[in-house]
Amino acid sequence: MEKIMCPALFVTAPSSDSGKTTVVAAMARFWRNQGKTVRVFKTGPDFIDPKFHEVASGHRAYQLDLGMMGEAICRRHLYEAAKEADLILIEGVMGMFDGTSSSADLAVKFGIPMLAVIPAAKMAQTFGAIAYGLAHYRNDVKLFGVVANKVGSVGHAKLLEQSLPDDIAYCGYLARDESLALPDRHLGLVQADEIADLDNWLDAAATRLGNSCNMPLPKAIAFEYQAQDTQITALNQALKGVVIAVACDAAFAFIYHDNLTLLRKLGATVCLFSPITDNLPHCDALYLPGGYPELHGEALQKNHLLNMCIQKHVADNKPVVAECGGMLYLLGSLTNTQLQTFHWANVLPGTAIMSERLQGIGIVSFATGDEEIKGHCFHYSTSDIDLEPIGTATSTGRFGSSEPVYQHGSVVASYVHWYFPSSPQIVSSWFLGQPLAKGGVNE
Incomplete structure (x- = not known):
């Protein structure tokens, strides 16, 4: 069984509406603008978020769901992406441990390190407690770092960073800014095709993320698959x-x-x-x-x-x-x-x-x-x-x-x-x- 090495990162959060889609799309556009080939996946059966990731990355975005698709198909998708990509990004679904096939389950199954986006508005030291809980709720999960979202000021960002335990990296923050919010409706976000100047929004979000967050490529991990069609x-x-x-x-x-x-x-x-x-x-x-x-x-x-x-x-x-x-x-x-x-x-x-x-x-x-x-x-x-x-x-x-x-x-x-x-x-x-x-x- 051939193995392919490729950097990969799993972006999760404590809950829905934490800003995962914004952060993942901004990351995809940031690294694409650096000349990297980025492949993005969405956890769960979502149809809408992957369209943003397709525009951000310039490549098709696929779903990954252990319950609906099974391990073999998920493994094949990751393997095929690893063959062509400089980076694989996976957006989680809901909260990190939510559902019978959760984001944590998927990350553990394929050995992908996790980064949590934690909305920090109206929060101080409790930010560290939430990060600690996400990192230690399960022994098999590797949460290496966090990004703070909806931060009020540079001083607020520093306070959040100081609240973290030593074993969780502070990877930066996004300021509270309504221009970074994506519009939504009853089934989720408004579809990507309906948003005017989406490319400009993605470039602006990528620049904002790059200026405020530590953005090195993550470590390469092994992906493998044996075809069985x-x-x-x-x-x-x-x-x-x-x-x-x-x-x-x-x-x-x-x-x-x-x-x-x-x-x-x-x-x-x-x-x-x-x-x-x-x-x-x-x-x-x-x-x-x-x-x-x-x-x-x-x-x-x-x-x-x-x-x-x-x-x-x-x-x-x-x-x-x-x-x-x-x-x-x-x-x-x-x-x-x-x-x-x-x-x-x-x-x-x-x-x-x-x-x-x-x-x-x-x-x-x-x-x-x-x-x-x-x-x-x-x-x-x-x-x-x-x-x-x-x-x-x-x-x-x-x-x-x-x-x-x-x-x-x-x-x-x-x-x-x-x-x-x-x-x-x-x-x-x-x-x-x-x-x-x-x-x-x-x-």
Whole structure:
């Protein structure tokens, strides 16, 4: 098993909203501006943060999630990145120890040193206590240093530094500055494509970080991987000759790069299009991922030609895979929080209503026949669908959602954002329009 050496750093925090995305994106841009090749990963099934890292680094950013993807796929991604990168950065998820597949779990699994971003506004010596707790909560975790965020002054920064124990390095600070904050909405940050002058913001954040933080490249560590793509090999180009139209725009942007890579490995031709502006391309199957259709309701409603083409596609019994926002788009109507109602493709019998509160979250798995596919749900809508589910995708942890999975003619629909590589066999059957076995509840 060949080993590749590459510097790597895992950026974590005590909680969400600590500034991890800002710090990681600024780091990626800082080292990119120094002529380094930087590859960035995001812990968990997040779709939004990786887009900022792609703009910051100039390279694709992938998710790493032990529960949804498994160790082998995570290890392969890191190995492939190490072959080309001068530096690997990984942004953690939530707090350092949160979740059944936490940031700490991932860092320990791959031996990556951790740096914590600790928001320090309205805090003095307690900063040191939080850093000490993060470093010593588990014996197997290597937290070597911290960055203070939202610092009020140079004197405040010095006070924070003095509070740290000797075995935790003070790597610098970012001053409290609203211009460094990224805008957000109900599913997370506003998408990178929607932020004007993002490149200028990244350059400014990188300069600020470089001026106030100690920024040497971390020590190189070993990454290794032994290829085992037996499932894909066994399927032998199962989707060869199949043209799959994939919705991809501001309304439908939640797409794992790994999903499209798998479809191509299985032989499919992938054709991206925008439901906001385009008609349906000539295709054999349709993939409608999640996103923010509720924010583009009027434009989607006005695209009458596309809606009619999707209705004909379904009437012709051509396959459709619809996830979360993609499923909402196929319903009879959706009502947003301003009580506006939109009518879109209207091929699934049901309606949906947007809520101000989170309605479902978690990593889930769904069994059909002898196969199991994993995915993630995170939605603020509720739906009333007049169909009997073919099964339920259930949480793989102690807490989380149970999401019905529907099949209506050629359409497979659910709130779940599926991670296709977890079951190439199921994915192939979906896009070939083959009937699904009844799915059981996974304990």
